[in-house]
């Protein structure tokens with residue numbers, strides 16, 4: 237089968253490799269659509285904390301089940317599915333609480349234990365499978381994974397009031413967070429992005445305001461919008477040196493800051509702000525299965541995110557897909573690879 241391998245920094249090669257052989261508790265999926273994710277760029281660009289090429293990237297997939305292992309009970313050949321791309325050891329204190337995302341021994345695609353999804357056929361354990369309704373396109377099925385990240389980032393907040401939310405960075409994750417936040421009832425949502433196209437996308441998808449943090453003072457804007465109080469919650473979905481300070485300055489007393497962005501270098505921040513205003517800061521790492529299911533339910537209920545798909549290409553053009561997302565020379569939110 238065809239596979240797209242990152243063989244060196246920013247270099248993809250299409251190679252023929254063997255199809256995965258499924259275990260008794262696994263299914264084999266013929267990929268229909270796979271998504272290129274901002275987090276794939278870390279290995280591609282060489283900024284990943286520990287992973288290095290060569291690797292098969294990708295963890296967002298929708299396709300058809302073509303084979304099932306002999307112990308598989310809930311999935312059958314022909315099912316249209318997506319995959320929650322992680323599973324834990326099942327035994328540690330985190331797995332016991334459903335926190336698979338925090339299991340020290342969790343297995344994720346694109347590693348020695350599990351192939352990445354930029355391949356024609358992908359194996360996955362039965363427990364990671366989520367079914368797609370017949371009315372759901374494979375592209376929307378592939379969007380469930382990043383949508384689950386947005387669901388979790390918002391579910392981690394404990395704010396009671398939902399008057400104002402600030403989303404710093406309106407790439408795929410920031411925009412999906414905007415969509416979920418609207419559904420959750422946040423009244424005013426301010427997005428920031430340095431790219432004009434992303435600010436436009438934010439407005440089209442219901443942001444109250446979308447500002448460029450380079451030329452506009454985000455704190456000023458948020459204070460004006462909230463009668464001087466500040467936002468209830470700020471979510472960080474982009475990396476920049478001053479981004480934590482922007483978030484802490486935007487929120488009101490007892491406000492919360494959630495960090496979704498994987499910022500792998502050290503950045504400074506002013507802790508005094510957190511103390512005097514009794515702010516709470518949390519991280520949001522992927523999702524638990526219940527978040528993934530909630531995202532799958534939203535898509536199965538008809539949530540349409542097709543306007544976020546800005547480029548579609550075949551697997552031969554995986555290099556281009558990663559370059560487009562990495563270089564941002566063209567308008568881009570989500571790049572899809574179709575088989």
Ligand SMILES: NC(=O)c1ccc[n+]([C@@H]2O[C@H](COP(=O)([O-])OP(=O)(O)OC[C@H]3O[C@@H](n4cnc5c(N)ncnc54)[C@H](O)[C@@H]3O)[C@@H](O)[C@H]2O)c1
Nearest residue numbers: 274275405407408409429430431474476496497498521522
């Ligand atoms: N925590 C998790 O589980 C998880 C999951 C997926 C992605 N991520 C991380 O979330 C981040 C966003 O992912 P994405 O897929 O949306 O990436 P993306 O590249 O699509 O989006 C990032 C956006 O930030 C904008 N930006 C750059 N500098 C900015 C600044 N100073 N202020 C505001 N916006 C700025 C860019 O123009 C871009 O639109 C990445 O760091 C990614 O690794 C985390």
Ligand SMILES: [Zn+2]
Nearest residue numbers: 273296381382
């Ligand atoms: Zn992803």
Ligand SMILES: [Zn+2]
Nearest residue numbers: 325328331339
């Ligand atoms: Zn575990």
